[in-house]
Amino acid sequence: MDRHADGVPPATPIQNVYPQYMYTYPYGYSATPNPPALLSNTPSAVFPGYPTHTAVPNPRAYISPVRPPLTQMRNTSNPRKRTANAGSSSGQSKRPKNETNTTLKDGARQWGDNDKARLFERVLGPDNDETFSKLKQFKTSTLKKITAELFPQKTVNSVTGLWDRSFRIYKNICAFESVTGGGGDGDEEVLDEKDSDSEQMRDYRKQLGRAKRAGKEVGTLKVEEIDKWYSNGWFALFDNRYHESPNVSQPVVRHSGGDISGDEDEIEADPLESEGHPEDLDQIYWPASPGRFGVTVDEEDVAGQDLFDLDGEPLKAMQSSASMDERNEETFDSPATEKKPAINTSSTSSASKPQSKSSKKTGGTSVMAASSELLSKQSGYLDERVAQNKLQLALLQEKENREAVQDEERLKLEKRRDEREDSLQRARQDMDRQRLDREAEQWEYEKKAQEKKHVMEKDKQRFDAAQAVLQMPNINDTVKEAANEALLKILRA
Incomplete structure (x- = not known):
């Protein structure tokens, strides 16, 4: 169309x-x-x-x-x-996903329970203390040796990956076990639960939900893995070796045996509600505040009031707070359930005026007494701080003096060491100079002896030649005279 x-x-x-x-x-x-x-x-x-x-x-x-x-x-x-x-679309069938090729060099991709048990027993068994100690120090070489012994068809990376995954599962189970408690009220994490599940598996699910809400590092742990590790004894093998390891051990949170409340935020205990924790944190962290010296002032009475204003009227706010105290005292002194007889309003109003004045005076006096007590305690606190600062200053001065003495002693030691090294160096130089002089004298003596020996050898050769000439029968008289002179010259030398 x-x-x-x-x-x-x-x-x-x-x-x-x-x-x-x-x-x-x-x-x-x-x-x-x-x-x-x-x-x-x-x-x-x-x-x-x-x-x-x-x-x-x-x-x-x-x-x-x-x-x-x-x-x-x-x-x-x-x-x-x-x-x-193109090759895949040519009609060739792919290998099923669950099929494992055992002829590959790196071994099968799937690890069975028997292989895991063999590996865990080989490393963590009670008779393999030496292997476990080597694993902690030389992990790669140890796993390489174990791979050659137990799994020759697999690679070292495959065995190392299995070991790392198993160790993470063990740490997750330790975090899972760190959360304990009684029966819950059904507010645990809702998981896929069948009617055929055992009571133990349901308990595992409840405890796993509590661990997740408590923020424990359980990762992707499942109840089937927990049950398998418990039933096969793998957790016991790991726990016997790594129970006291700081990388694994976690503090156990102890809960009461009662039911879990309906709010998930109440799982973690409030630190302010713990036993032995002070209710007033200001008494600990802010000692310089006026309320830390035993004087109690109602926050509602002094809200928005300035006890020491800039206009030069420091008692105005105190008097207003005293009137508030008076009203509060009258309210607390007269119970709400008590019924009083009717009283003449005129007489009551006339009699209440001096009473209110006296109560105002009493309230102002109490505030003044509280203020004086506050000031005295503040001055005492300041004196104490001054004494502490003086003590700290004295300690610092003593420390500086001690460090100065130590520095002086160190300088003296260094000076003596330098002098000793200089004397030793001079002695070595003198010895070297004497040795060189001796070697020079020896060399001169040997040189002269060699020259003298050479001269003697030449004179001997000339003497032998002159004698040979004189012994010749047919020789001229002039030659004989020359030979005789040469002999005489050699002998005189």
Whole structure:
């Protein structure tokens, strides 16, 4: 069915009306070299009465707003993924999810209860103290050795991941056990509970809900995991080794045996309501406040009043507070249930005037006494603080003197050490100089002896040559005389 059959004109893209506002979209949109014939018409041809506008041809390619399917985009973006998708769509059946490939090098992905029990017994067993101590010091190498012994088809990373997950489960169960208490009133966390669940599983659910509301770090712990760890004895193995570990142990919150209240916010106890906690925190944290010295002043009486105003009337607020005290005393002295006989109003009003004046005087006197007592206690507190500051100053001075003495002794020790090192260095230098002198003398002596030996060897050679010449029978007399002179010269030397 043609969607333009009802006479509604088709929408004209903005690229043909205003080409300068055309935006080239990123990858993922199909492009055609030329726009369609219908869209190339002017707007006046499509919408009657529209101003005439000559369409300028767009030098860039026409961008179609039609987006290709998502699967096509994914297949075209990555050639490897496209090849993989093509191979998967060729009719080959995938492996079921629960099927494990035992021929892989890294081993099966699923860990059975028997494998976990073997690993836990190998590390945490009562006869494996040495293995556990090595695990605490050298975790990777120990798990690598255990993997080679027990699980040769798995990798060290797989065994390490199992161990870390198991340790987290143990910590979550410890946090779960740290929340104890009696029976609840049904306000625990509502979980999927079947009629076939045992009473123990329901108790686990209730306790797990209390632990979550109390803010315990139970993570994604489930009651099935808790029951499995208890029934298989895994928690006992871990607890025998890690019970006193500071990374695991948590304070146990003790609850009474009564029912849990309906409000979840009442699980955590208020620190102000705990036993032995003072009700008035101001008595501890703000000792400089006037109310810390035993003088009790009603906050309602002095609300908005300035006891020491800037106008020079310090007792004005005290008198007003005294009148408030008078009214309060009259209210408390006359019980609401007591019925008094009728009294003449005129006599009552006349008699009440002096009584009110006297009560005002009494109230003002009591406020003055309280103020004087307050000032005296404040002065005592200030004197005590001054004494404490003096004591602290004396301690600081003593400490400085002690540090000065220590510094002086340290300087003396350093000076003596430097002098000793200098003397030792001078002695070493003298010894080195003497050694060098001896070596020089020895070298000169050896040099002279070597030269003398060389001269003697040359004289011997000349002497032997002269004797050989004289022993020749047929020799000239002149040669003989020269040989004799050479012999005499050698002998004289």
